[in-house]
Amino acid sequence: MDADFKSGYIVLVGRPNVGKSTLLNHLVGQKVSITSRRPQTTRNRILGIRTRADAQLLFVDTPGIHDPKNPLNRYMMRMAQGALGAVDVAVLVVEAGTFREDDARALDLLRPLGKPVILVVNKVDTLKNKSRLLPFLQAMGERHPFAEVVPMSARAPADVKALEDLLVKYLPQGEPFYGEDEITDRSMRFMAAELIREQVFRSVGQELPYASAVGIDEFKEEGRLTRIQATIYVERPGQKAILIGAGGERLKQIGQAARLELEKLLGTKVFLGLWVKVKTGWATDANVLHSIGYDRNDG
Numbered sequence: 001m002d003a004d005f006k007s008g009y010i011v012l013v014g015r016p017n018v019g020k021s022t023l024l025n026h027l028v029g030q031k032v033s034i035t036s037r038r039p040q041t042t043r044n045r046i047l048g049i050r051t052r053a054d055a056q057l058l059f060v061d062t063p064g065i066h067d068p069k070n071p072l073n074r075y076m077m078r079m080a081q082g083a084l085g086a087v088d089v090a091v092l093v094v095e096a097g098t099f100r101e102d103d104a105r106a107l108d109l110l111r112p113l114g115k116p117v118i119l120v121v122n123k124v125d126t127l128k129n130k131s132r133l134l135p136f137l138q139a140m141g142e143r144h145p146f147a148e149v150v151p152m153s154a155r156a157p158a159d160v161k162a163l164e165d166l167l168v169k170y171l172p173q174g175e176p177f178y179g180e181d182e183i184t185d186r187s188m189r190f191m192a193a194e195l196i197r198e199q200v201f202r203s204v205g206q207e208l209p210y211a212s213a214v215g216i217d218e219f220k221e222e223g224r225l226t227r228i229q230a231t232i233y234v235e236r237p238g239q240k241a242i243l244i245g246a247g248g249e250r251l252k253q254i255g256q257a258a259r260l261e262l263e264k265l266l267g268t269k270v271f272l273g274l275w276v277k278v279k280t281g282w283a284t285d286a287n288v289l290h291s292i293g294y295d296r297n298d299g
């Protein structure tokens, strides 16, 4: 790997409607948008990955307030809390000419990070009176020592490219975290595993209260289909039999229920393949937990 290669995490923060999703989608290309398909998932931590010859940019969306009724809330909250801590550079998106209470709150979220904050003054194309721009930029500069102030339009490809180049400057040197073709987010993998585990628990939780873990072997987005292969790990052969059920009926039900939940989460059709494997000692063995992704920082 090129010693000059850069890779790092970038968070986009801003009040609703300033253009974060538009910007993210243009930065990453068509590949991300779980967010655009399902508006409520904008609240989840999502990661868009942009890999270029000299850098890999990993975008984390704004963590928000979650619906406590959602069974996955716990995991989402943990992901959200983790999301801001680990970034290398933050982007605050505001709308040209407007800075309100909720913009100030977004900025306040970033102040304690001690990381460079790039201010994107978006939608400059909508500004009728262009002479208002300069005083606005000056006023913004007084609110925070922004690393950069970038007036732009998230809809203009040249502007987005310029921002991308600027972001790369703020990333540390390092190997890419993901393969070139990888577009999915560890969190999505993790959440997929949790959704499956939830269905396992619902179905056989009485019999196997803490006896299973789920590893995602494959997570591939193919247009409107997401292909997921997962393995449910149990401790003993007897547990495997319980999970599979007579004629495989139980596992089939678990798979169907999990598939429906995954389709809701991802906004695509889902092909879900489930395997059950006996792996003695998984619950206490750090290596096994590592191999199925349970010690990752998004978990």
Ligand SMILES: Nc1nc2c(ncn2[C@@H]2O[C@H](COP(=O)(O)OP(=O)(O)OP(=O)(O)O)[C@@H](O)[C@H]2O)c(=O)[nH]1
Pocket: 014, 015, 016, 017, 018, 019, 020, 021, 022, 023, 042, 122, 123, 124, 125, 126, 152, 153, 154, 155, 156
């Ligand atoms: N004219 C103009 N419109 C823009 C620009 N960027 C985004 N928009 C529009 O502004 C609206 C809001 O954009 P989003 O990207 O959904 O905003 P968001 O910040 O992600 O909003 P939430 O998901 O609610 O947080 C959409 O209608 C976009 O098309 C821009 O640079 N110029």
